[in-house]
Amino acid sequence: MSNNTIRTLREQLGYTQSDLAEQTNLSIRTIQRVESGQTVPKGHTLNVLVEALGVDKMELQKPIKLESRDSEEDTKLKLLNLSALCFIGIPFGNILVPFIIWEKYKKYSKVNQIGREILNFQITWTLGTVLMLIISPFLQDFIPWNFSLMLVLSLLAVFINIYFIIHTAQSLNRRNYDLLPLKIQFL
Numbered sequence: 001m002s003n004n005t006i007r008t009l010r011e012q013l014g015y016t017q018s019d020l021a022e023q024t025n026l027s028i029r030t031i032q033r034v035e036s037g038q039t040v041p042k043g044h045t046l047n048v049l050v051e052a053l054g055v056d057k058m059e060l061q062k063p064i065k066l067e068s069r070d071s072e073e074d075t076k077l078k079l080l081n082l083s084a085l086c087f088i089g090i091p092f093g094n095i096l097v098p099f100i101i102w103e104k105y106k107k108y109s110k111v112n113q114i115g116r117e118i119l120n121f122q123i124t125w126t127l128g129t130v131l132m133l134i135i136s137p138f139l140q141d142f143i144p145w146n147f148s149l150m151l152v153l154s155l156l157a158v159f160i161n162i163y164f165i166i167h168t169a170q171s172l173n174r175r176n177y178d179l180l181p182l183k184i185q186f187l
Contacts, residue, residue, distance in 0.1 A: 073110045
C-alpha cells in the first residue's frame with residue numbers, strides 16, 4: 001500500500017488528520033504513522049479506516065505501484081537487500097547492516113515498507129538458524145550416519161538465506177514488490 005493512498009482519500013473527503021482520527025476513534029499519531037508508512041494498518045485500524053474512507057479493504061492493501069524507471073528508492077532497496085549478505089562475514093550482519101541502511105532511508109515509503117519485510121525475514125531466518133543449531137547436537141545421537149549434523153544444517157541454512165536474497169534481488173529488478181513468503185513481523 002502506498003502511504004499516499006490514505007492521505008489522498010482523506011484529503012478528497014476534506015478531512016484533516018484530526019477529523020479522521022476523531023471519526024475512527026484512532027489517535028492522531030496512529031493516522032500519522034499510517035500515512036507516513038511507519039505502520040501498515042491491520043485488524044481494527046484497517047476496518048475503521050475502510051469504513052471512514054468509504055473504500056474496499058483491497059484498496060488500502062494494494063502493493064506499492066510500479067514506477068516507470070529505477071528510482072532512488074529502488075536503488076536503496078536493492079542495497080538494503082544485498083547488504084543482508086554481510087552475514088557471510090559478520091555475525092548477525094544480515095540484520096545489523098540492513099537495519100542501519102533501513103534506519104537511514106526509511107523516509108522513502110518503499111524502503112520503509114519493503115525494508116521491514118526484508119528485515120523481518122532476516123530476523124526470522126536468524127532465529128530459526130540459531131534454534132536449529134542449538135537442537136542439532138541433541139539430534140545427532142539419533143542419526144546413525146557418521147557426519148556432523150550441525151555442519152550440514154549450517155550449510156543448508158546459509159544456502160537458503162543466499163537463495164532468498166538472490167530471489168528478492170531478482171524480484172526487485174522486475175519491480176515485483178510482493179517479495180517474501182514469510183509474513184512474521186518484528187518491526
